[in-house]
Amino acid sequence: MKKNIQIEFHTNKSYFYFGTLISILTMLPQLIFSPNPTHSLFLSITLVLLIVIPKFSKILFSIFIIFINLSNIVIGHIALHWGYALADIKPRIEVAFLSPVYETKEYLSHYVDYRDYALGVFTFFVLFLLFKFLRHFTHSYKVFRMIGAGVFILILLSVTLFINPLREFEPFSVPCEICTVIEDKEKIDHILKTRAEFIAHLVIPKANAKNQLYDKIIIIMGESVNKNHMAIYGYSSPTTPFMSSLQGSKNFYLFNAIAPTNQTRYSIPIDLTEANVHYYENRYIHSGSLLTHFKANGYDTYWISNQGRAGKNDSTITSMASEANGTFFANLNYLDASLDEVLLEYLEKQPLNSKKEMYLLHLMGSHSDYVNRYNKQTALFNPAKNVVEEYDNTIYYTDYVVSRIFDHFKGKKLLLVYLSDHGENINLENNGHGFLPPYKDEYMVPFVIYTNVKNRRLDELSKDNKKGYFNLENLSSMIRYVSGISNHKNLSYSHDVMAVEPANIVDFEKLEMFN
Numbered sequence: 001m002k003k004n005i006q007i008e009f010h011t012n013k014s015y016f017y018f019g020t021l022i023s024i025l026t027m028l029p030q031l032i033f034s035p036n037p038t039h040s041l042f043l044s045i046t047l048v049l050l051i052v053i054p055k056f057s058k059i060l061f062s063i064f065i066i067f068i069n070l071s072n073i074v075i076g077h078i079a080l081h082w083g084y085a086l087a088d089i090k091p092r093i094e095v096a097f098l099s100p101v102y103e104t105k106e107y108l109s110h111y112v113d114y115r116d117y118a119l120g121v122f123t124f125f126v127l128f129l130l131f132k133f134l135r136h137f138t139h140s141y142k143v144f145r146m147i148g149a150g151v152f153i154l155i156l157l158s159v160t161l162f163i164n165p166l167r168e169f170e171p172f173s174v175p176c177e178i179c180t181v182i183e184d185k186e187k188i189d190h191i192l193k194t195r196a197e198f199i200a201h202l203v204i205p206k207a208n209a210k211n212q213l214y215d216k217i218i219i220i221m222g223e224s225v226n227k228n229h230m231a232i233y234g235y236s237s238p239t240t241p242f243m244s245s246l247q248g249s250k251n252f253y254l255f256n257a258i259a260p261t262n263q264t265r266y267s268i269p270i271d272l273t274e275a276n277v278h279y280y281e282n283r284y285i286h287s288g289s290l291l292t293h294f295k296a297n298g299y300d301t302y303w304i305s306n307q308g309r310a311g312k313n314d315s316t317i318t319s320m321a322s323e324a325n326g327t328f329f330a331n332l333n334y335l336d337a338s339l340d341e342v343l344l345e346y347l348e349k350q351p352l353n354s355k356k357e358m359y360l361l362h363l364m365g366s367h368s369d370y371v372n373r374y375n376k377q378t379a380l381f382n383p384a385k386n387v388v389e390e391y392d393n394t395i396y397y398t399d400y401v402v403s404r405i406f407d408h409f410k411g412k413k414l415l416l417v418y419l420s421d422h423g424e425n426i427n428l429e430n431n432g433h434g435f436l437p438p439y440k441d442e443y444m445v446p447f448v449i450y451t452n453v454k455n456r457r458l459d460e461l462s463k464d465n466k467k468g469y470f471n472l473e474n475l476s477s478m479i480r481y482v483s484g485i486s487n488h489k490n491l492s493y494s495h496d497v498m499a500v501e502p503a504n505i506v507d508f509e510k511l512e513m514f515n
Helices: 002-011 013-033 037-055 058-081 090-098 101-111 114-136 143-162 174-200 241-246 264-272 281-285 290-296 312-321 341-347 387-409 456-465 472-483
Strands: 216-222 252-258 300-308 326-331 357-362 414-420 444-451 496-499 501-507
Touching (some): 037 058, 058 114, 090 174, 174 281, 241 387, 252 456, 264 312, 264 472, 290 300, 290 472, 300 341, 326 341, 341 387, 387 414, 414 472, 444 472, 456 472
Parallel strands (some): 216 357, 300 326, 300 357
Antiparallel strands (some): 252 444, 496 501
């Protein structure tokens, strides 16, 4: 037996070495990106299996090599751009699957760079080696074939006895994760149907009319705004000239706050309903949004959005928008996202009246690709020299949009609220949100309120904010309180925030700054 093994090894050395080289090159990216020792151990076992497989089956070897190399491109991209701390790309698959076309288009143009191309070339090279191996290398294994098959089965049984690699370890869990995302879409549909039934039968007691100070409630929901790039929060560039002009007024309130999550599809439902970081799904289903509360108190309500309506990504948001008396979505085909001025054009066509009205305006704001989010003719930096200046231009442009909205309503008893769904990481090398692990920047959002009516409740809120930053998971309660349709502030000072999805809750205080 020993002599036969030695003869077979020397006779098939080229076959053995070439197959081993392909196996090592295939697993190399996975091992480099592996986030923890347990996952690295599993990948090392997989490498041993790959080395063993070609001794008894070229077809099985080819399937494994092709599958893992294709996974390398996806996992490598996520690890390079977004972090791979949990060896779990399901949230990223979910984002890709649920994103509208225009977002996918901009993502590919902005977040695919030379590192992805290099990984693609590397993958092509490994697959080329596999082609050469299949075409030009043969073996005469007999004993090795039996030993290889035995070792493969033994290792496979040993591994699956303790874990299910198809569900627990990437890259083999990726197909299951894709299936789970598809199943989650069906779950989302069920959630929205259940919520619609709840809203249809929801009865909200009407508040005392004497406490209601305002004719017009305007909530402006920004997008991807990092407050550290706003002059009103101490940024060195004059990115917020309009809001800065209000800053000295006793009617202008600047709050220290954090977003509850770093993803739009969760942050807006949390901001506008009773859902929070620890209890998302059930409380989202069983609570009306701010629009329903204001409608119950005699306000005509409007949802005006420069983001999408029909995309799967917007389903939970569209569910809330449907609670309004009127809706307007600027982007219907998802091919091109207009500048936020398109909302002003719609708004200014609506006649001002004496009715009580509540408007929620959902901006495109500072969502990447930043260069597409501002008017080039009136930009602060013209031309912008780098991505940071492009981002600052989006903040400057949003300030202009806010000023126009303010001017439209300023003759009325007005409560104007400006905030962002989440923050943004931004520097010369990298930018975006939804990193895992996340950074503090992704939660550091503006929270600004203007009133032209004296409101002691806002003064209370300002004093409360000196105790610590607000977690905007309770934004809905705060807005109802200061507007007079509720007597409960329900403030949240929680440090807990959601990272990408409800399953990942982290302590904001323990996160690092991006820069």
